[in-house]
Amino acid sequence: MKTILPVLLCLMALASCNPDSxxxxxxxxxxAQIGFTIIDTIFAKDQLGRDSIYVSVRDTPLNYPSxxxxxxxxxxxxxxxYKGTQLPVMFxxxxxxxxxxxxxxxxxxxFDTVTxxxxxxxxxxxxxxxxxxxxxxxxxxxxxxxxxxxxxxTPSVTQSAQDKHVILYFID
Amino acid sequence: MSIRHILLxxxxxxxxxxxxxxQEQKTDTLTTVKDTLKAPAIAKDSxxxxxxxxxxxxxxxxxxxxxxxxGVDIYRPIASLAYRNRYGLELMAxxxxxxxxxxxxxAGYGGGNIDYDYLKYNTKNTFIKxxxxxxxxxxxxxxxxxxxxxxxxxxxxxxxxxxxxxxVTNPFGGxxxxxxxxxxxxxxxxxxxxxxxxxxLPRFFAGWNVRAKFFLNANTFDGAVAPNYIAGYGTGDxxxxxxxxxxxxxxxxxxx
Numbered sequence: 001m002k003t004i005l006p007v008l009l010c011l012m013a014l015a016s017c018n019p020d021s022x023x024x025x026x027x028x029x030x031x032a033q034i035g036f037t038i039i040d041t042i043f044a045k046d047q048l049g050r051d052s053i054y055v056s057v058r059d060t061p062l063n064y065p066s067x068x069x070x071x072x073x074x075x076x077x078x079x080x081x082y083k084g085t086q087l088p089v090m091f092x093x094x095x096x097x098x099x100x101x102x103x104x105x106x107x108x109x110x111f112d113t114v115t116x117x118x119x120x121x122x123x124x125x126x127x128x129x130x131x132x133x134x135x136x137x138x139x140x141x142x143x144x145x146x147x148x149x150x151x152x153x154t155p156s157v158t159q160s161a162q163d164k165h166v167i168l169y170f171i172d
Numbered sequence: 173m174s175i176r177h178i179l180l181x182x183x184x185x186x187x188x189x190x191x192x193x194x195q196e197q198k199t200d201t202l203t204t205v206k207d208t209l210k211a212p213a214i215a216k217d218s219x220x221x222x223x224x225x226x227x228x229x230x231x232x233x234x235x236x237x238x239x240x241x242x243g244v245d246i247y248r249p250i251a252s253l254a255y256r257n258r259y260g261l262e263l264m265a266x267x268x269x270x271x272x273x274x275x276x277x278x279a280g281y282g283g284g285n286i287d288y289d290y291l292k293y294n295t296k297n298t299f300i301k302x303x304x305x306x307x308x309x310x311x312x313x314x315x316x317x318x319x320x321x322x323x324x325x326x327x328x329x330x331x332x333x334x335x336x337x338x339x340v341t342n343p344f345g346g347x348x349x350x351x352x353x354x355x356x357x358x359x360x361x362x363x364x365x366x367x368x369x370x371x372x373l374p375r376f377f378a379g380w381n382v383r384a385k386f387f388l389n390a391n392t393f394d395g396a397v398a399p400n401y402i403a404g405y406g407t408g409d410x411x412x413x414x415x416x417x418x419x420x421x422x423x424x425x426x427x428x
Contacts, residue, residue: 029343072344092344122340122350124393126409127400130290131338 282403297331
């Protein structure tokens with residue numbers, strides 16, 4: 001019994017080192033990833049002299065692109081890196097759509113507006129993190145100053161960090 | 173439950189099965205030798221000889237002292253002093269169905285609560301576990317009941333998580349508070365355990381278990397509030413759990 005008591009006391013001491021509340025190690029706010037793709041069309045003639053069209057579609061790096069939220073009391077601006085090929089955006093769960101001013105190149109004052117329509121639902125992450133919102137993108141609308149078109153690649157916006165949710169297409 | 177967990181459980185079961193088979197073979201050999209030695213003495217009585225050969229056919233085991241032990245986990249109440257948001261009581265009973273093997277039944281109840289700014293709820297459940305412990309070492313003598321063992325368990329818990337109120341923040345400012353209704357749940361899991369039991373005083377034992385537990389239906393809580401504590405298992409939002417118990421137990425014995 002003399003040896004058991006110290007063991008028990010040590011275990012209690014170890015147990016008491018653990019905090020009562022847990023730390024949350026995952027982001028509580030989910031973001032949608034907007035990717036940039038260029039459609040490069042080359043008109044040429046082939047070896048037989050026929051007119052040919054070569055279409056090349058590829059991810060395109062942009063020069064410090066940015067997204068600025070519109071219509072909300074709080075303005076959130078997402079700044080991309082040099083040669084960034086994608087940007088995150090957040091949703092407002094109190095509305096069913098959100099508008100962003102998209103600037104593809106920080107050196108040019110040319111903007112497009114991207115409007116995302118979505119619905120949302122609650123999702124339990126863990127006891128440490130609580131709840132967050134998951135979103136489902138229904139529709140994307142854009143202006144066409146620099147952008148050609150937009151496509152919803154992955155409608156479901158969750159905590160997955162791998163997905164590109166919306167692709168914006170430029171035409172070279 | 174991952175493939176690694178299944179392999180681990182399977183290999184443990186296989187190892188225990190092999191050990192059981194080896195033990196059985198050993199016992200049979202001893203019985204046969206005993207019968208051969210007795211044979212000249214009873215050769216005159218043909219009926220007795222027939223009886224003995226039947227006994228060999230049925231693989232009759234040598235009688236040994238049986239033990240039934242009942243214990244209570246005293247670590248759980250002590251741990252609840254450190255972990256204020258969980259409580260529980262666990263009892264165990266085991267029975268020596270072979271000299272080195274124990275059939276184990278564990279049962280208990282418990283609960284937990286979460287009282288964070290962003291999440292609040294209560295939960296409670298009862299559980300039962302069934303399994304086997306296998307002693308790692310042979311007895312020194314008939315009075316040696318101290319064991320170091322490995323074992324496995326299958327656990328089943330039934331409980332209820334009360335209504336949960338939660339707050340979700342909006343990145344554009346403000347927060348929304350909402351509630352999700354109460355929910356009944358059942359959980360089942362597998363365990364690999366190891367530990368010791370020492371007879372401190374005649375018939376009074378103390379000993380501990382360490383346990384690795386594998387949630388078999390962890391996806392039952394996908395997207396919904398997972399109980400912060402499932403008595404018998406551990407944290408409900410994790411698919412593996414590690415635990416410790418310290419038992420005080422009393423045993424009764426009889427010869428059979």
